[in-house]
Amino acid sequence: MSDTGIGAPVRRKEDTRFLTGRGTYTDDINRPGQVHAFILRSPHAHAEIKGIDTSKAKSAAGVLAVYTGADMQIGGLPCGWLIHSKDGSPMAEPPHPVLAQGKVRHVGDPVAVVVAETRAQAKDAAELISVDYKVLPAVVSAEDGLKSGAPQLHEQAKGNLCYDWHLGDKAAVDAAFAKAAHVTRLDIVNNRLVPNAMEPRAAIGEYDRATGEYTLYTTSQNPHVIRLLMGAFVLQLPEHKLRVVAPDVGGGFGSKIYHYAEEAIVTWASSRVGRPIKWTAERGESFASDAQGRDHATHAELALDKDGKFLALKVATIANLGAYLSTFSTAIPTYLYGTLLAGTYTTPAIYVEVKSVFTNTVPVDAYRGAGRPEACFVIERLVDTAARETKIDRAELRRRNFVPKDAYPYQTPVALTYDSGDYFTTLDMALKAADYAGFEQRRQESAKRGKLRGIGVATYIEACGIAPSAVAGALGARAGLYETAELRVHPTGSITVFTGTHSHGQGHETTFAQLVSERLGVPIEMVDVVHGDTTKIPFGMGTYGSRSLPVGGSALVKAMDKVVNKGKKIAAHLLEAAEADIEFKDGKFSVAGTDKNVAFGQVAFAAYVPHNYPIEEVEPGLDETAFYDPKNFTYPAGCHIAEIEIDRDTGVVSVVKFTAADDFGRIINPMIVEGQVHGGLAQGIGQALYENAVYDDDGQLVTGSFMDYCMPRADHLPSFDVATHTTLCTHNPLGVKGCGEAGAIGAPAAVMNAVVDALAPLGVGDLDMPATPERVWNAIAEKTMPKAAE
Amino acid sequence: MATVTLTVNGKSVTATVEPRTLLVQLLREHLGLTGTHVGCDTSQCGACVVHVDGVSAKSCTMLALQADGAQVITIEGLATGDKLHPMQEAFREHHGLQCGFCTPGMVMSAVDFARRHKNPTEQQIREWLEGNICRCTGYHNIVKAIKAGTEAMGRTA
Numbered sequence A: 001m002s003d004t005g006i007g008a009p010v011r012r013k014e015d016t017r018f019l020t021g022r023g024t025y026t027d028d029i030n031r032p033g034q035v036h037a038f039i040l041r042s043p044h045a046h047a048e049i050k051g052i053d054t055s056k057a058k059s060a061a062g063v064l065a066v067y068t069g070a071d072m073q074i075g076g077l078p079c080g081w082l083i084h085s086k087d088g089s090p091m092a093e094p095p096h097p098v099l100a101q102g103k104v105r106h107v108g109d110p111v112a113v114v115v116a117e118t119r120a121q122a123k124d125a126a127e128l129i130s131v132d133y134k135v136l137p138a139v140v141s142a143e144d145g146l147k148s149g150a151p152q153l154h155e156q157a158k159g160n161l162c163y164d165w166h167l168g169d170k171a172a173v174d175a176a177f178a179k180a181a182h183v184t185r186l187d188i189v190n191n192r193l194v195p196n197a198m199e200p201r202a203a204i205g206e207y208d209r210a211t212g213e214y215t216l217y218t219t220s221q222n223p224h225v226i227r228l229l230m231g232a233f234v235l236q237l238p239e240h241k242l243r244v245v246a247p248d249v250g251g252g253f254g255s256k257i258y259h260y261a262e263e264a265i266v267t268w269a270s271s272r273v274g275r276p277i278k279w280t281a282e283r284g285e286s287f288a289s290d291a292q293g294r295d296h297a298t299h300a301e302l303a304l305d306k307d308g309k310f311l312a313l314k315v316a317t318i319a320n321l322g323a324y325l326s327t328f329s330t331a332i333p334t335y336l337y338g339t340l341l342a343g344t345y346t347t348p349a350i351y352v353e354v355k356s357v358f359t360n361t362v363p364v365d366a367y368r369g370a371g372r373p374e375a376c377f378v379i380e381r382l383v384d385t386a387a388r389e390t391k392i393d394r395a396e397l398r399r400r401n402f403v404p405k406d407a408y409p410y411q412t413p414v415a416l417t418y419d420s421g422d423y424f425t426t427l428d429m430a431l432k433a434a435d436y437a438g439f440e441q442r443r444q445e446s447a448k449r450g451k452l453r454g455i456g457v458a459t460y461i462e463a464c465g466i467a468p469s470a471v472a473g474a475l476g477a478r479a480g481l482y483e484t485a486e487l488r489v490h491p492t493g494s495i496t497v498f499t500g501t502h503s504h505g506q507g508h509e510t511t512f513a514q515l516v517s518e519r520l521g522v523p524i525e526m527v528d529v530v531h532g533d534t535t536k537i538p539f540g541m542g543t544y545g546s547r548s549l550p551v552g553g554s555a556l557v558k559a560m561d562k563v564v565n566k567g568k569k570i571a572a573h574l575l576e577a578a579e580a581d582i583e584f585k586d587g588k589f590s591v592a593g594t595d596k597n598v599a600f601g602q603v604a605f606a607a608y609v610p611h612n613y614p615i616e617e618v619e620p621g622l623d624e625t626a627f628y629d630p631k632n633f634t635y636p637a638g639c640h641i642a643e644i645e646i647d648r649d650t651g652v653v654s655v656v657k658f659t660a661a662d663d664f665g666r667i668i669n670p671m672i673v674e675g676q677v678h679g680g681l682a683q684g685i686g687q688a689l690y691e692n693a694v695y696d697d698d699g700q701l702v703t704g705s706f707m708d709y710c711m712p713r714a715d716h717l718p719s720f721d722v723a724t725h726t727t728l729c730t731h732n733p734l735g736v737k738g739c740g741e742a743g744a745i746g747a748p749a750a751v752m753n754a755v756v757d758a759l760a761p762l763g764v765g766d767l768d769m770p771a772t773p774e775r776v777w778n779a780i781a782e783k784t785m786p787k788a789a790e
Numbered sequence B: 001m002a003t004v005t006l007t008v009n010g011k012s013v014t015a016t017v018e019p020r021t022l023l024v025q026l027l028r029e030h031l032g033l034t035g036t037h038v039g040c041d042t043s044q045c046g047a048c049v050v051h052v053d054g055v056s057a058k059s060c061t062m063l064a065l066q067a068d069g070a071q072v073i074t075i076e077g078l079a080t081g082d083k084l085h086p087m088q089e090a091f092r093e094h095h096g097l098q099c100g101f102c103t104p105g106m107v108m109s110a111v112d113f114a115r116r117h118k119n120p121t122e123q124q125i126r127e128w129l130e131g132n133i134c135r136c137t138g139y140h141n142i143v144k145a146i147k148a149g150t151e152a153m154g155r156t157a
Helices: A015-019 A119-126 A170-178 A223-234 A261-273 A283-289 A372-390 A394-401 A423-433 A436-448 A469-474 A508-520 A548-575 A600-608 A670-689 A742-762 A773-784 B023-030 B086-093 B103-116 B122-131 B140-156
Strands: A035-041 A047-053 A063-068 A110-116 A130-135 A161-168 A182-190 A202-208 A213-218 A242-245 A277-280 A296-304 A310-322 A349-358 A451-461 A483-489 A495-499 A527-530 A582-585 A588-591 A597-599 A623-628 A637-647 A653-663 A720-724 B002-008 B011-017 B049-052 B055-058 B071-073
Touching: A015 B086, A015 B103, A035 A119, A035 A261, A035 A283, A047 A110, A063 A119, A063 A261, A110 A119, A110 A261, A161 A170, A170 A296, A170 A310, A170 A349, A182 A372, A202 A261, A213 A223, A213 A261, A223 A242, A223 A261, A261 A277, A296 A372, A310 A372, A372 A394, A372 A451, A372 A742, A394 A423, A394 A451, A423 A436, A423 A451, A423 A637, A423 A653, A423 A720, A436 A451, A436 A637, A451 A742, A483 A548, A495 A508, A495 A548, A508 A527, A508 A548, A548 A582, A548 A588, A548 A597, A548 A600, A548 A623, A588 A600, A597 A600, A637 A670, A637 A742, A653 A670, A653 A742, A670 A720, A670 A742, A670 B140, A742 A773, B011 B023, B023 B049, B049 B103, B055 B103, B086 B103, B086 B140, B103 B122, B103 B140, B122 B140
Parallel strands: A035 A277, A213 A242, A310 A349, A495 A527, A653 A720, B002 B071
Antiparallel strands: A035 A110, A047 A130, A063 A110, A161 A349, A182 A296, A202 A213, A202 A277, A296 A310, A451 A637, A483 A495, A483 A623, A582 A588, A588 A597, A637 A653, B002 B011, B049 B055, B049 B071
């Protein structure tokens, strides 16, 4: 291994600019003549708009324009995945207007936009807009949304139901339950989360009257997807006249995948106002308008035989979609959730039903893990509860049901085919690192100090790099799921990589450069990676679902293969040898069995200065593009173990140790991979202990700021003990699986299993996330305090 | 409008601003120092931390006029030419940043911490970071970086 190649913890190329304040985030960009937009949002969760008076705002200082839904009679924001219900009918797909059309459906729904010379003037003028609302009753929980008599959000969605979907063999599951020796049942809430990337969303729209071209700078994880959705569906702009730039982006976690109203608003308005228009969200707007995550209510049952073998799993989930369909919202509680319910186990029969429901809340879509944390939480809470009920050790029960090491490719009863894995080894690694065997002694030591101690195990599997396109298309996806890479070798041998993926913290500029440096033998300093600008990069799908390396990296390998193959033809000519005899290694093209060789840089030079060149057989230039459409998902998996301590007096849960053993396939940069795991764990622990989006009955988000929504702070978290074990992905050229979401998938179940383990001696069998001091204290009090006389 | 004169990264600057202008707005919008970020509107996230008269301060929570006459150092003023400050170098070495958005505030806060603590414990570092939120790193590597950076600053002091 070279010190910059595959497997090396190369320090990141992007860090110097971020550490010196020279990153360029969207709000850092200022275009000549730029003016500012402020979005007036609904203060009500559900209301009819009887009238809007913008006259005072229009004449306010600095104001250039005020637009409402009446001015913006354009396409709505599209949904990217069509789900069909059990009965074969297509989902309800109500319009998602860019600016409200006669009705608002959640607090934060955009109602009007003010464009002014300064941001302060735009905001001041927005206060002068008078909106006549007729407030309607609101519904915030999905379960309530399904009740008869519930307030109705959309005339296109009867009973607020988007779809009633299912997957699996119900008859086989019912038969298995009928002969079960034991059935474990749980009602599970997967709490709603706010992604809260640290950079608030922002967008700048700019129109060039001379060329008729629009440019949108935006905080996006996938600029080409935004260009396609906004250009083709919302604004009807030809794609060749629309450039979308996603420069440095300060975190996404899913929330910056989607096409948002503000992007369309500033682009549309820029040509009408004739000035570039910038909009930047305040954090309060992020809470009220960034797509949120999770929000499931589930009843689940696991059937076991007398030996603890899982016979069947039955799951019924109600998923909250919020007020409108966000771009990929419909796929999350279905194809990214139901299909993952086999987990790491051989459960032979699984049946899942999902009802997805509109409510007067912010739209819900993919947030780090997206469906997979919800699936993992259902499975692992059930398994832990089953272990307690059957008095089988938790680790042993899991081991008995793991997919055997020699069973791959393994076909689950919920559509997926796992290509590789080894859940036994990651379990054993984690148990050892966590000193699972020595836990009882630590529990007793804690008890002596008056504390309750618990340990929780969770295993997980995820499916990364959604694919293949044809399969996803058959299941309702309205997008391709390939990735692209262009490798532009310059005449002097340095290289620019153009990737369709997008880096917003993941370090692609380093990892992808490592791949190129290793394969082509070029020093890493001579490789730069470009992403995030539709005029530069080939059409790509961006970054989500831990796909960048498995899909984007594979495209890059294909492009490198093309470069090497062309290079061999050129080298054969230069070396006066047969092409079949040319080998490429360590940056040199050699004639096999001789010491005749020519360096990669010389071949590149010959390609652009083709004086001595096989011009009849090969075009000049060394610039190759590849598209890669995966044959299957990749399946990272692993085991997470949380050890927690509870202060009985305050109900405070402290994570005293957290251990992760993960299988991500081949690892290119272990430093970056560990960092991805750490971040995922923090978000997973955050879900379990701290974070919760709480709406009151009127649909007001009570946790609408960092004062109320508990973002994990440094002193909420421990240092993490992380390790990896590798089984290679069998169907992509790098053997990589993806690592971005794992932490957020395994951690919630591990932490909650530990909390319940600590409370079990008191008789507490279950607790909802987040396990806040209040909830834990009340759970303890309910079991230990004498009941007051009635 | 009001006039404010202060020293930013060693250079004297004078600006005419609305009285309600925040220090961070002066830095970002008037002086073009966009390394200092705004991540919230309630003084929690710490992406905007700069040094005012040698002490870390949230520039979103100060009026520009309150900085009249002050010495302000931003993330752009920390390195010496192309040579990173030891704390910046420690963040790079220990992968203490991912998306980079919270990073300027983290680094400026960490430098102030290092000046106050010569041999800190992990717990002291974690408690100091109460006012700086990072969503990417889980803090693990930030804590390592601050420990290393603090030690490095001690060696060069």
